Amino acid sequence: MPTGTTTSAGSRKASPLNPRTTHREFFGFPGSVTVMATTVAVLYTWYFSCNEHDGCELPLTAARWQHILAGANNYQAYFNLQALKYYTLWWLWLAALYFILPGSRIQGVALRNGERLTYPINGLTSFLVTALTAVAVYVKTGTAPFLWIAEHYFELAVSGLIFSTSLALFVYIYSFRHSSVEREGKPVVMLALAGNSGNPIYDFFIGRELNPRIGSLDIKCFCELRPGIMGWVLLNVSFAIKQYVESGRILSSMWLAIVPQICYCIDTLLFEDKVLTTMDITTDGFGWMLAFGDLTWVPFMYSLQARYLSFNPVEFSTAYTVFVALLSVSSFLVFRLSNSQKNAFRTNPDDPKLKHLKFIKTESGSRLLVSGWWGMARHINYTGDWFYGLAQCLATGFGTPMTYFFSAYFLVLLIHRNYRDECKCRDKYKKDWDRYCEQVPYMFIPYVI
Incomplete structure (x- = not known):
């Protein structure tokens, strides 16, 4: 254990730098459970009620609801071990680029203890290397890998849910490693002001630690910009390729949907250093809310337009x-x-x-x-x-x-x-x-x- 003063649970409540949370976002425990259940339900419902086999209509009829609920009881229909493996390799690939690729290193805003964390700014380079790798894969193997991604969209989404939930559980447990240890009157682990309520479910959801790190890998900043944002682009490209294979061309509607989204992702990476001053980085802890949002919700819900157009081409x-x-x-x-x-x-x-x-x-x-x-x-x-x-x-x-x-x-x-x-x-x-x-x-x- 690092040298320093170990405080009791009671004194931690009154710590000026890691105070006990008094105001809880989303109405605390009931709200956090509701948000988790609702977002997962939306992800599930929007796939089983909007796909190439069943169409894409609202309102949902009783028969469609029965179909959706029947799918919930058949996990083999949407859990795929191979998809989970590929999703994990995707996260690890980008984590490796985070360490390997060159880039400037800048300091974030000052934390409550006066410390400034250092971040590598190589997100755009990581995107370009990944894009060139995808082009090389396309040249060597053709459309097959991209069609696999498009056809196994939901299995990959479920893999994202499993991965993001596991990561949130890990960082929650990890946040207790030295949270009661201080050096020179300052806590070793900085907690988020909103994530130190003492309620494990709420803290797991909102994020207990402000900047969880493994070595120099800042998990929150990495997830905010890399796997989900770039995964969104990869999914869009895969759906466009699917439309091209099945229709013989990519329609203007698909271009109108995916080009702005790809530009948005590139813009985010181009101004990567600016994210260090946003509320997500400076204020919010990293818990299930951000993990699920970054790694599952963004790529798999935001790509809905391209997915819809891949099986329902529209001309304007x-x-x-x-x-x-x-x-x-x-x-x-x-x-x-x-x-x-x-x-x-x-x-x-x-x-x-x-x-x-x-x-x-x-x-x-x-x-x-x-x-x-x-x-x-x-x-x-x-x-x-x-x-x-x-x-x-x-x-x-x-x-x-x-x-x-x-x-x-x-x-x-x-x-x-x-x-x-x-x-x-x-x-x-x-x-x-x-x-x-x-x-x-x-x-x-x-x-x-």
Whole structure:
């Protein structure tokens, strides 16, 4: 055991750096159980009610529900040991690239104990190496590996669920290794403020440790950007190849769905260092919520549009194609340009290129933009993000509302994140936040809301 002072359970509750959680997200234990059960049920239902064998329709009839429930009792229909092996190898492949590939190393934000963790910035390089490897596989073996991925989508999704749940259980147990040990009055293991409630189910769900690491592998940051994001691209490409094999070409609707999503993934990796200042990294612990979200939900639910189009090709008029393409481009520009302006201002607010921007200075010393993109709405980047996702749903046409789940879910996610952001800012800036809201009264869309 490392040298230091070992405190009792009672004193840990009062630790200034690892205090006992008082406010529980998602209504605590009942909410966490509900979220876990609901998201898994949605993943399951959206596959068995929307596939090439049964169609993709809502509302679900009694007969369709019987079919779905019957599948739940036949685990052999969706558990595949080979799929689990391939999913694990995929995670390990990207973990190996995390260590092997060159890249700059930057420090994250200061933790509550004053420490700054170091992160390798080689996500985009990992993506390019993986993409080139996929091309080499295609040249050598043809379409077979990609068709296997498309045809075993749900077995891979179940493998993602098993893997992410196992990983969440591991990091929860791992968080107790030195959580009662201090060095120079500072805890060795930093816990998330929301994940130290003492309720094992809730803490397992929300994430007990802030930055679980094995050596220099930061598990949270790695999972946030690598296996799920790149897996999303691989699934989309596989579904496009499936459409090409079965239809003889890739239709414009498929391009409208997958190109923006691939661009979004590349953009995320291109600005990998910016994720280090997001709430996921700085505030949230790594538990089942993030593990499942990163490794299962993102790749397998966000690829629904491409999966639907792979077995239900849709053709559009030129006018509709241009409309969806323009919506994708314009909304992406809102998202990217607003985020770039914010990041540039945070990095160097005195940059001469930003001298035209107006801001208010808070008592905490921070500066809040009240012009430019951020004078239009307090979360203008969320607006661009949501319309960008809506455009991808519009690429599937109007044959079923099920392909619009992504847009509906993303709206709920962004509203919840907006609520958390607003609460955090109000607590941090106090009266200055009220002053800021008076100058920037709209949250998402100028003159609307």
